[in-house]
Amino acid sequence: MPVxxxxxxxxxxxxxxxxxxxxxxxLMAVLGELPTDFRVPLVVVQHLDPWHDTALAEILDRRSRLxxxxxxxxxxxxxxxxxLAPPNRHLLVRPGGVLELxxxxxxxxxxxxxxxxxESVAAVYGPAALVCVLTGTGSDGSAGAEMVKARGGTVVAxxxxxxxxxxxPQAVVKAVPADLVxxxxxxAGALVGLVKGTRTL
Numbered sequence: 001m002p003v004x005x006x007x008x009x010x011x012x013x014x015x016x017x018x019x020x021x022x023x024x025x026x027l028m029a030v031l032g033e034l035p036t037d038f039r040v041p042l043v044v045v046q047h048l049d050p051w052h053d054t055a056l057a058e059i060l061d062r063r064s065r066l067x068x069x070x071x072x073x074x075x076x077x078x079x080x081x082x083x084l085a086p087p088n089r090h091l092l093v094r095p096g097g098v099l100e101l102x103x104x105x106x107x108x109x110x111x112x113x114x115x116x117x118x119e120s121v122a123a124v125y126g127p128a129a130l131v132c133v134l135t136g137t138g139s140d141g142s143a144g145a146e147m148v149k150a151r152g153g154t155v156v157a158x159x160x161x162x163x164x165x166x167x168x169p170q171a172v173v174k175a176v177p178a179d180l181v182x183x184x185x186x187x188a189g190a191l192v193g194l195v196k197g198t199r200t201l
Contacts, residue, residue: 002048010042013128013152014093015121016121017103018144020136022164024056026184030134031064031082033188038066040130040195041077043093043121045112048120051090057084075099085112092120108140114168118144118154119176127152128193129140132187134158136168142175154201156180156190 019026023046030162031042038142054070061068064082066068071083085091090112100120107113114133118141121129132149134142135158145155155178160166162183173181179188179201193199 003058004183009047010131011128014097014121014130015040015042015191015195016093016129016131017042017044017134018117018136018141019045020110020114020138020140020165020168022135022182023047024059026134026158026164027060028063029184030191031060031066031068031133032163032189032199034064034066034192036065036080038192038195039079041079041097042082043071043077043091043099043117044067044082045085045091045114045117046114047110048085048087050111052085052087052158060084063087071099072103073099073101085117086200087114088117093115093124094120095124097124108138110138110140113144114141115144118130122147122151122153123179125151125153130156130191132156132158132191133169133172134184135165137164138167139171141168142171145172145176154179154194155183156187156194158187159183178182
């Protein structure tokens, strides 16, 4: 009997998204297209000004059918809820879907770090992890994507050629064999299809 492709039988338990420069517009595009019945939790790192409060959660919440909130330490992930890393704090996911905030050193000059988020997601969820890197400068997210792939998870990247800032997605594509490399307007549909099991890799 043939062994089913691992992605055909995959039940994703989390979606983690990382973005930087140009990311607010990209997050609006992706989160704004996800349906109300999107059945896994999402965690997002967008590089923000570390010294100022942010209204990003409220801005994105107005554009999305999902609930979007700034993550707080001790929050437990819920399907259809987007937890956004607050300014100047790393966002980590621990066993049981419990969120942790950390003020440890910057990684690649940034805090919050996409790499640290992805690494924590890979450690907890393994092959049930689905991560996505959008527009941004620098290489944050590439080391985390390597960890996700090493644990059997799935990596989606915005196409560097069409991204507003190609640095982050390009670094990911160079670091790992990304499962999907897509223009921004196709990413939400791909995430929905992967989570629902109607799209295979």
